Each structure stands twice: as C-alpha cells, then as structure tokens.
Amino acid sequence: MFTIEQLLQPSSLDEAAVMLSENPDLVVLGGCGFLKMGSRRIAKAMDLSRCSLDEIWETETQIELNAMTTLYDIETNTSLRDCFDGILPRAVGHILGVQFRRCATIGASVYSKYGFSDILPALLVLDTEVELLRAGRMPLAEFLDKPVTRDLLVRVIIHKDDRRASYRDLRNASADFPIVNAAVSLYRGQWAIVGGARPGKAMLATKTCQEISKPSVEQMNAAAVAQQAAAELVFGSNNKASADYRRAMFAVLAKQALEEVRACK
Ligand SMILES: Cc1cc2nc3c(=O)[nH]c(=O)nc-3n(C[C@H](O)[C@H](O)[C@H](O)COP(=O)(O)OP(=O)(O)OC[C@H]3O[C@@H](n4cnc5c(N)ncnc54)[C@H](O)[C@@H]3O)c2cc1C
Structure with a gap:
C-alpha cells in the first residue's frame, strides 16, 4: 500500500496547472489501481476528482x-x-x-x-x-x-467516422494480462493493423498497411497479410511468452480481426 503525505485537490484545470508547475515531484492520481500495487511514499499527490473530468x-x-x-x-x-x-x-x-x-x-x-x-x-x-x-x-x-x-x-x-474495427487478445486466464493482442480497422480503403502487448507499447504495422491499402489491391489474403504484419512488428520475450510464440499468435489474432472487419464492409 502506498502512502500520501499531502493531498492536493484542485477544483479546475487552471489550478491543477499551477500545482503541477509549482511542485516538481507531484504525483497525479487516477483511480489508484496501479499505484496501490506499490509501496511508494508520495510527498505530494494531486487528486483530479473535483476537476469535472469524469464524464x-x-x-x-x-x-x-x-x-x-x-x-x-x-x-x-x-x-x-x-x-x-x-x-x-x-x-x-x-x-x-x-x-x-x-x-x-x-x-x-x-x-x-x-x-x-x-x-x-x-x-x-x-x-x-x-x-x-x-x-x-x-x-x-x-x-x-x-x-x-x-x-x-x-x-x-x-x-467519429464510419470505420469498421475489430480487437482480439490472447490471455492465459481471463483476469491475466494479455500475452499479445491485435486491433484492425478499415476506413475509406485505408487499413490499420496494430499489435500490442508485444510486450511493448502498441505499434502500427506501417508498411503492411500501406501495401494493402493501395487502390490496386483488389482482393486481400487475410492470412498472408497477418503473417506479413507479424513479420514487420517487433515482439519480445518475458515470463509470459517467447517472442516467437507472440509473433505466431499475433498472426492468428490479426487474421481473425482482418476477416471480421472485411465481413463488416
Ligand atoms: C493488477 C492489474 C492488472 C491490470 N491488467 C491490465 C490488463 O490486463 N490490460 C490493461 O490494459 N491494463 C491492465 N491494467 C492497467 C489498468 O487498466 C490501468 O491502466 C491502471 O490501473 C492505471 O489506471 P489507474 O486509474 O488505476 O491509475 P493510477 O494507479 O492512479 O496511476 C497510474 C499512473 O498514472 C499516472 N496518472 C494518473 N492519472 C494521470 C493523468 N490524468 N495524467 C498523467 N498521469 C496520470 C499516475 O501518476 C501513475 O504514475 C492492470 C492494472 C493492475 C493494477
């Protein structure tokens, strides 16, 4: 459990901005779900719940x-x-x-x-x-x-636009962190394929998306495109999975997401 020595509660964003600039070590609080996992001693924390930012x-x-x-x-x-x-x-x-x-x-x-x-x-x-x-x-x-x-x-x-989109994830158990995930969207002929939990921040398969979004591409082979995106993205290993396993599973998830989006057209 973490400890907060002083809690600041601004009632507007202007007040929050002043507090942020006056206190170099100020910790901003969200719902504290992640902060609670540690045992930090926080000298000053700022709670935003009076800034009308909850809607x-x-x-x-x-x-x-x-x-x-x-x-x-x-x-x-x-x-x-x-x-x-x-x-x-x-x-x-x-x-x-x-x-x-x-x-x-x-x-x-x-x-x-x-x-x-x-x-x-x-x-x-x-x-x-x-x-x-x-x-x-x-x-x-x-x-x-x-x-x-x-x-x-x-x-x-x-x-807001009329893009179609799909999200897929793989977990060992329902309440666990994702091992790998994939998101796909299509808007006016432009595809976006993103890999996440690589582990590493979410990343767009830029080259693959550019290639399949060309007007000359009439029919797309979802399995081949998913493999291409998997080869383009960088995956790593940790205690949950190896880079090779993540890449292989990403290709499966991306194929499912591509097919779902294509079916929605
Ligand atoms: C056990 C556990 C399992 C989780 N599993 C998943 C999962 O499977 N998938 C997933 O996507 N996420 C997962 N999360 C992350 C979770 O979804 C939240 O993203 C995380 O808890 C942070 O949200 P919070 O409101 O609790 O942040 P807090 O704990 O309040 O803050 C976290 C950090 O964000 C900073 N912060 C808070 N608000 C702001 C702000 N407005 N501006 C700038 N900095 C800010 C804080 O200073 C702190 O450094 C998990 C978290 C936990 C604790």
Whole structure:
C-alpha cells in the first residue's frame, strides 16, 4: 500500500496547472489501481476528482474521454458500443473485474503507455488524439513515440467516422494480462493493423498497411497479410511468452480481426 503525505485537490484545470508547475515531484492520481500495487511514499499527490473530468462528452464529430473516465464507463457507454463496432468496450471488457474497471481511469491508462495495454491498440486504429495540460493536443501515435515528460493527460479525443474495427487478445486466464493482442480497422480503403502487448507499447504495422491499402489491391489474403504484419512488428520475450510464440499468435489474432472487419464492409 502506498502512502500520501499531502493531498492536493484542485477544483479546475487552471489550478491543477499551477500545482503541477509549482511542485516538481507531484504525483497525479487516477483511480489508484496501479499505484496501490506499490509501496511508494508520495510527498505530494494531486487528486483530479473535483476537476469535472469524469464524464464522456459526445458531439456530432467526436467523443471525448475525460481523464477520470473509468474503464467501466467506456465499457457501458452506449455511443461507444455503437461506434467502430464497439472496439473500445470490447478492449476494456477483459481487464480484471468490474470492481477494478469502475476505478481504473483512461487518463492513467493512456498516459502510462503500458506495454501490456488492451486499450492503446484499440485507440490507435481509430482517429485518436490526446490533450495534455502542458504539451497540448497531438495524435495518439505521436504521443506514444515521444519520450515521457512530466504532464497531465486531460482527455482522449476520438474523431467519429464510419470505420469498421475489430480487437482480439490472447490471455492465459481471463483476469491475466494479455500475452499479445491485435486491433484492425478499415476506413475509406485505408487499413490499420496494430499489435500490442508485444510486450511493448502498441505499434502500427506501417508498411503492411500501406501495401494493402493501395487502390490496386483488389482482393486481400487475410492470412498472408497477418503473417506479413507479424513479420514487420517487433515482439519480445518475458515470463509470459517467447517472442516467437507472440509473433505466431499475433498472426492468428490479426487474421481473425482482418476477416471480421472485411465481413463488416
Ligand atoms: C493488477 C492489474 C492488472 C491490470 N491488467 C491490465 C490488463 O490486463 N490490460 C490493461 O490494459 N491494463 C491492465 N491494467 C492497467 C489498468 O487498466 C490501468 O491502466 C491502471 O490501473 C492505471 O489506471 P489507474 O486509474 O488505476 O491509475 P493510477 O494507479 O492512479 O496511476 C497510474 C499512473 O498514472 C499516472 N496518472 C494518473 N492519472 C494521470 C493523468 N490524468 N495524467 C498523467 N498521469 C496520470 C499516475 O501518476 C501513475 O504514475 C492492470 C492494472 C493492475 C493494477
């Protein structure tokens, strides 16, 4: 269990920005699901629950997941269930149990760039941006490539379009971390194939996607494309699985996802 010596509770993002710049070691709190696993002694922590960041906002053109939106909010949101073939509710629905998902937040989940993430691959095949308090707004892919800096993730913005999408994951047990996962989407002829839990942050199979998205490609062999994407992405070994096993399983998951998206056309 971790210990917090001083808790700051800003009531607006402006106040949070001042606190962040005045306190170089300030730890931002999400739902504390991950922080609770450690035994850190935190001198100053900032709780965002008074900053009105716990809701999903929807307009005609975008869906905004504010930082304190929980994974359960995402899982049960009717718009997210309807958009993109429900890829986001599907991706978060396997993370531990409901009790945990009612606490864990999207802000922490995206900002932390976890190498085992179920959420990042699904977000990466959509038109997703992140808004940071200091660095401002940028595409999710750009944020994932940047080195970690001290900032606060304010919200995740998903632009609405009629893309079709699918998410697949492999786990040893339902409440375990994913061994590997795959997300696929198709929008106006442009395919996106992403591998996650490689282990390592979610990664787009750029070359494969460019090749199969060419107008000259009339018929795609899903198994061959999945193999090509698996060969392009980098996989690693850890106590859960070897790199070879992950690559082989990714090819299976990506093929299933490609076929599902193609069937939705
Ligand atoms: C046992 C366990 C199993 C898990 N299994 C999975 C899994 O299978 N798949 C999966 O995808 N995820 C999994 N997760 C991760 C989980 O889904 C959340 O992503 C994680 O708990 C972080 O969310 P939180 O709200 O609990 O963050 P916290 O514990 O509150 O914070 C985590 C980190 O994020 C920082 N932070 C919090 N909010 C912000 C913010 N708005 N801006 C910047 N930094 C911030 C904190 O300072 C801290 O460093 C697991 C976590 C645990 C503890």
